[in-house]
Amino acid sequence: MPATSLVEFELEKVSVNAEGALTLTGTTRRSDIADSPTDLAFAIVGRKSKAAREYIAHVNADPERFEVRGTIPMGELGLEIDDLADVFLIVRTLTGESRIRLTWDLPNAHWLPYPTKFGNLSLKRKQS
């Protein structure tokens, strides 16, 4: 089993700026990826088309953990035939590749954002 399958990723924040760029921020343990050269990317995979687009994820290391951060220009995703896309962290090492599905910390994150029909920011309760 590739060592990278043990990688854990904790999503911390999903940010969207005024231009519509999505920035994903999270952490992984240093020991998960420190042993060999590693490429990290966030992948957006169309639910219907299965088409995937990858965006480089950057790492800021500290002694205990790595902060992983990547920006996805959502206006340019170009998955026209899809109305849903899933988000993964791709971890590639010399020994293999892992895909980690990004998850909210439910049930703590039970207020999740949505745009109203007038384009405003509201939060909807995620029923557990």
Place this chain on the structure above:
Amino acid sequence: MTEPGTSGSALPAMKYFMVLWGIADNFGGMTTMSLHRGSAFQLHGGRTATIVTFDPKPSYASTVERLQGQGQLAAGTEVLNVFQHYRSKGLGNVDGPLPIDVPVDKGETGLPEVVLDPEGKVFTRTRLRPDGSTVAVRQFYRPDGTEFLRDEAPQDRTGKGLGRFLTLLDISGAPVAQWRQAGDFYRSWLRSLAAGEPSTFIVDSAFASRIVSPLESENIIKFMVLHNSHIASGGDPFKGKMAAGQKLIHENTLAWDGIVFLTQKHRQDYEERFGTASNLFTVSNPKPRVDSLPDFASRSTNGVMVCRLEAQKNVPHAIDVMARVHQVMPQVKLDIYGAGSLREELQTRIDELSLQDVVHLHGHTPNAAAKFETARFSLLTSRNEGQPLSLMESLGRGCPPVSYDIRYGPSDVIDDGENGFLVSAGDVDAAADRVIQLCGGDELAQKMGEVAWDRSIRFSDTAVINQWALAIEKAWDQRAQRVVLSDLSLKLREVGYIASGGLEIAADVLWTQHSGPAAQEVLAANLVIGRRAGGKPAFLPMEVVERMPGRLVVSGSALISDLDRGVDASNNELDIFVQVHGSNVLKTFRVGFPGPTHSWVPYATVHGSLSLKLV
């Protein structure tokens, strides 16, 4: 400019103006109150007030005569109209923009329509466009036949508008001054009335607020009186939409030295939803009590309602109340005074319930308020009110009211069980019980009536003039601290959704400053969490990251505990706002979903995974 003083009068020594768009022949409560205030300022405040109007009417002479005859306008309280002023008093030293040549009108027009003054002399000639409503040109004439004002909206051959031109003309027909917007013309007139002296403008008409709101001068303070709920149809104060007629006022409250609420409850609702500012005041309408408490012995066991027969007054509930009362006390009657579109419908309901001998619709009755002097109780079952004058009239005549506790008014004037009864809105049984209590014995009704009359002194002209004096003094004192700015806006930088719950927002607050203290030193912001199902929003202070002229950079966050606090299980949606406040500034911005429309947005799958949805 001299500082206004009191000189022994309750009101500071200033010029006072009550601003209405016009005075209709059959005006309602708002105009009544404005005229009454103008008179009361003179009779009880020791200061002359002038009523100012803007409707193109040739004369108010007969109106003024009638109002004075009816005691609705004090002798000496002048009514001025912008057009009548320039028609009769000459141009004087008009301080206005220099005229330019008006483009030749190449659009189509109909025949001129002429309006004559009461002496039969031409007041206006108006030419309309073919649509029959758009004014191409309106010419105003002096009694000697010379033109003094021309209001033109020329078009080119294609019908394209070339702007508006309002030109004052001297006796020889030469242009003296010219404005490109009617509002600028009106404001120039208002400034000329103030003549550089300390002046207070009190606006009652939402329509006229558009004229006064942009009026900025160091010798002028201006108040806007809110006669009705700021929420459309008197709806829920926390989730209802803003009343269309007041929308412009509330979008720009910072323009006013005073936003005046008639009741504390109204102001409280407003502040709990939008926050507070230095320019919010509460001043009741006056409703003087009768000079002495009417003799209880002359009171029947009848009740009285004085109201229009319209849906807002909810008269069917009063009929239902009397149906219940009738089962216990068949001798108790209700007399309803007032006219309205629902009269037939209400009579049908009365007939269906066989209450013809119990509930009587009397229609419009002059001086209906006097009926409270011989009644045992009054009823108010309205859905909403601004400040129900009939309730104050009832109290001031020693007639204890039984009232629904609606927004706004009853809870400000009724101390439940002391000078009347308050019951929950819509609680017909409770209202009937209170009526039965009042009619069950003389002691309670007499005692309550005495307290009602006694405490009504707080609505006396003198008491209300004192409230106005305090508001005017405070507004005058803080006028130099009023921040005058335009184009206040919020520009979102970024929204962050915390994966473990919560929200972060970073934004720029932008404005153009015109006068007053540097806004960047005065303004602050709150992140506001609005509860879609109702209830007070939560205000969370934001950090001001950077202050500079014309811009604040602010950031704020709401933890999951902040989002949850005070939100009941039935409330499944939260709306996000940013409120900007400081000094007279109070403005709430709905936060837009970041990014372009028709883009991908993050959401959570049923399993809690992060996905993107195309919206």
